[in-house]
Amino acid sequence: MYVWIWRHLPGNAWVKALVSLLLVLGTVYVLFQYVFPWAEPLLPFNDVTVDNGMPAGGAMTEWR
Amino acid sequence: MARTDRVRGRIAATVSVIGELLITAGVIMALFVVYSLWWTNVLADREAKKQGNQVRDHWANAPSGPGALDTKDGIGFLHVPAMKNGEVLVKPGTGGKVLNEGVAGFYREPVKAAMPWDKRGNFTLAAHRDGHGAKFHNIDKISTGDPVVFETRDVWYVYKVFAELKETSRFNTDVINPVPKESGRTAPGRFLTLTTCTPVYTSDYRYIVWAELQRTEKVDAKRTPPKELR
Numbered sequence: 699m700y701v702w703i704w705r706h707l708p709g710n711a712w713v714k715a716l717v718s719l720l721l722v723l724g725t726v727y728v729l730f731q732y733v734f735p736w737a738e739p740l741l742p743f744n745d746v747t748v749d750n751g752m753p754a755g756g757a758m759t760e761w762r
Numbered sequence: 763m764a765r766t767d768r769v770r771g772r773i774a775a776t777v778s779v780i781g782e783l784l785i786t787a788g789v790i791m792a793l794f795v796v797y798s799l800w801w802t803n804v805l806a807d808r809e810a811k812k813q814g815n816q817v818r819d820h821w822a823n824a825p826s827g828p829g830a831l832d833t834k835d836g837i838g839f840l841h842v843p844a845m846k847n848g849e850v851l852v853k854p855g856t857g858g859k860v861l862n863e864g865v866a867g868f869y870r871e872p873v874k875a876a877m878p879w880d881k882r883g884n885f886t887l888a889a890h891r892d893g894h895g896a897k898f899h900n901i902d903k904i905s906t907g908d909p910v911v912f913e914t915r916d917v918w919y920v921y922k923v924f925a926e927l928k929e930t931s932r933f934n935t936d937v938i939n940p941v942p943k944e945s946g947r948t949a950p951g952r953f954l955t956l957t958t959c960t961p962v963y964t965s966d967y968r969y970i971v972w973a974e975l976q977r978t979e980k981v982d983a984k985r986t987p988p989k990e991l992r
Binding site: 700738746747 | 778779782783790793794797798801802856858861869871872888889890891892893894898930932933934935937938957958959963964965968
């Protein structure tokens with residue numbers, strides 16, 4: 699997969715390395731900016747309140 | 763012969779793609795940990811600082827007297843010397859949106875919190891243990907007898923910790939009752955309750971700290987903190 703991408707990048711090895719770096723940075727940006735903030739409330743790692751199973755304040759806080 | 767080679771090549775290619783996907787998944791999970799434990803703190807601390815400054819500006823500029831309290835921006839600052847995390851802005855509500863701004867929230871449900879200036883009741887707060895400012899990360903460093911100070915525009919409320927509950931069910935809403943029985947108190951009083959999740963990095967249980975009001979001090983012109991914070 700990554701070999702395939704590398705082969706299809708334009709230019710010589712240096713240009714390819716630079717483009718790869720930009721691709722990696724872009725992916726990390728998309729993950730931090732959009733994917734992780736979306737995924738976080740769906741995962742049960744960060745509930746801090748006591749509640750009776752009802753979502754508090756409109757946020758999804760419950761995993762039974 | 764050539765045919766088995768091609769089959770073998772295809773199998774090898776498939777295996778290598780699966781391998782690369784697994785490695786990618788591992789890297790993404792590692793990045794998620796970095797995001798949760800570091801990046802959300804950066805964002806939340808920035809936001810909390812901005813909002814805290816806003817509240818202090820309002821206090822400095824707004825006319826004093828009753829009715830001037832602005833609860834939407836935040837009602838004051840929590841100081842817990844034992845947690846070594848400076849001041850924590852307190853805002854209404856315990857929903858994810860509020861707490862993710864690096865502040866502590868007072869409960870509006872399932873049991874409504876009393877305010878520190880109420881004659882009786884329980885001022886109940888929640889904040890993150892990890893990520894999003896992690897304002898109650900060091901809650902386990904608090905022990906009985908430690909001071910907890912809540913600062914409003916005009917008054918310092920000085921509380922003293924009298925009980926901790928190191929692990930309880932997350933459905934145990936009794937801990938935020940006006941008279942929290944598990945703290946050992948049976949008569950109404952002016953209590954403060956801190957709640958967060960435990961053990962660290964998970965949300966399996968809740969950690970509770972109870973404190974009781976000792977005295978109040980009027981805020982002077984220089985905002986000299988009470989002796990517990992000096």
